[in-house]
Amino acid sequence: MLIPVVIFGAWLAFQLSPTIEALCFKGDLRTWMREEFGIGYDQRNTLVVGLAMGFAVIPMIFSIAEDAIFSVPKHLTTGSLALGATPWQTMTKVVLLTASPGIFSAIMIGFGRAVGETMIVLMATGNTAVMDLSIFQGLRTLSANIAVEMPESEVNSTHYRVLFLAALVLFMFTFVVNTLAEVIRQNLRQKYSSL
Structure with a gap:
């Protein structure tokens, strides 16, 4: 329909x-x-990448968050409703709080997918190495930069080492963000496991 x-x-x-x-x-x-x-x-700009990445990432976030919400035990919702809570109160105070570690994990997985995406960014931004703050201009991400320039660089040259440094920076950024996400998820799980 x-x-x-x-x-x-x-x-x-x-x-x-x-x-x-x-x-x-x-x-x-x-x-x-x-x-x-x-x-x-520029016809290929950051705004186009944002829309394309939204279409690429949102279905995955939605499906994982939906699984987290539907995995909330039924006895919690029925107990909340039986104690006189409205359906809205049950959703906000019981279901969303209990499912919050899974919802947060879904968001972080989607964020990680968006950060590591190479080909959508290469095709939608025009592969512009010169960037400014306008969302109507092109850009190049670290992963796209590595993918484009690594075949062209001479082994053991300064350019080659700088590309490996960019890969190390990307790895460290991903490691730090994933570690923080796991700490936050564990805290949410401990905080709301008593429900």
């Missing part, structure tokens, strides 16, 4: 976009952004 709605929405957006662009942005969004704000616009 959702597919016709999505198709109709896309068709409607394509039909209305020239009119909206003419009314709101003087006919050309890129020129308007450059004149009004001094912001350049």
